[in-house]
Amino acid sequence: xxxxxxxxxxxxxxxxxxxxxxxxxIDEITTQLKIPRFYSVPYLMGFPLGxxxxxxxxxxxxxxxxxxxxx
Amino acid sequence: xxxxFNVNKLKHISIKDKTGLSVYPxxxxxxxxxxxxxxxxxxxxxxxxxxxxxxIKDIQPKFDAKVKGGDYSFREIxxxxxxxxxxxxxxxxxxxxxxxxxxxxxxxPIPQLIELKNDGIxxxxxxxxxxxxxxxxxxxxxxxxxxxxxxxxxxxDEVDIVLLIPV
Numbered sequence: 001x002x003x004x005x006x007x008x009x010x011x012x013x014x015x016x017x018x019x020x021x022x023x024x025x026i027d028e029i030t031t032q033l034k035i036p037r038f039y040s041v042p043y044l045m046g047f048p049l050g051x052x053x054x055x056x057x058x059x060x061x062x063x064x065x066x067x068x069x070x071x
Numbered sequence: 072x073x074x075x076f077n078v079n080k081l082k083h084i085s086i087k088d089k090t091g092l093s094v095y096p097x098x099x100x101x102x103x104x105x106x107x108x109x110x111x112x113x114x115x116x117x118x119x120x121x122x123x124x125x126x127i128k129d130i131q132p133k134f135d136a137k138v139k140g141g142d143y144s145f146r147e148i149x150x151x152x153x154x155x156x157x158x159x160x161x162x163x164x165x166x167x168x169x170x171x172x173x174x175x176x177x178x179x180p181i182p183q184l185i186e187l188k189n190d191g192i193x194x195x196x197x198x199x200x201x202x203x204x205x206x207x208x209x210x211x212x213x214x215x216x217x218x219x220x221x222x223x224x225x226x227x228d229e230v231d232i233v234l235l236i237p238v
Contacts, residue, residue: 002205007100052174
């Protein structure tokens with residue numbers, strides 16, 4: 001249900017004028033939720049930013065997710 | 072219609088859970104109107120909202136796994152937090168918790184955002200972030216009680232972009 005919680009926060013933030021960058025782990029659910037823009041990651045549930053302790057990869061995923069909304 | 076039986080990343084969960092996800096009445100999360108991007112990223116203040124169920128050990132209560140429909144409360148996580156003082160209290164058994172437990176940055180990457188700020192990629196990391204517990208089957212109270220308070224925080228803090236992280 002994590003994607004739905006994130007999706008609902010996204011919906012009301014966007015409607016309040018706050019831009020959102022949404023990370024998606026399971027795109028099939030994200031699409032079902034009709035979240036209009038999301039940054040898809042190839043990782044499994046529990047690891048939204050990839051392998052734990054890989055600081056640089058975690059940082060890059062954050063960077064890419066934020067830059068994605070400008071595309 | 073969503074079919075959890077055909078999703079590779081859900082192969083590991085039980086037939087009961089797959090069935091539950093397939094028949095669940097997923098909400099429509101499409102905003103009636105999307106926010107406009109008015110600033111470059113390098114001029115933007117960023118906050119994290121994570122559904123990883125993280126809380127500050129010994130200071131904040133864990134998310135309550137016994138709340139019917141799911142614990143809709145939230146925790147504020149200060150930017151200055153020592154990341155290892157965060158604990159995992161997400162109630163879901165459908166994912167591997169080892170990453171969150173050994174490295175809470177997995178769900179709350181505050182140090183990573185601080186480095187993006189130091190690199191000039193973003194302007195500012197907000198002084199506080201929000202932790203929710205994503206396992207909420209009945210989201211009505213989340214929508215009516217918690218989300219308005221979260222939005223008030225973001226508006227008061229003049230946050231430009233929210234990075235939303237599920238687990």
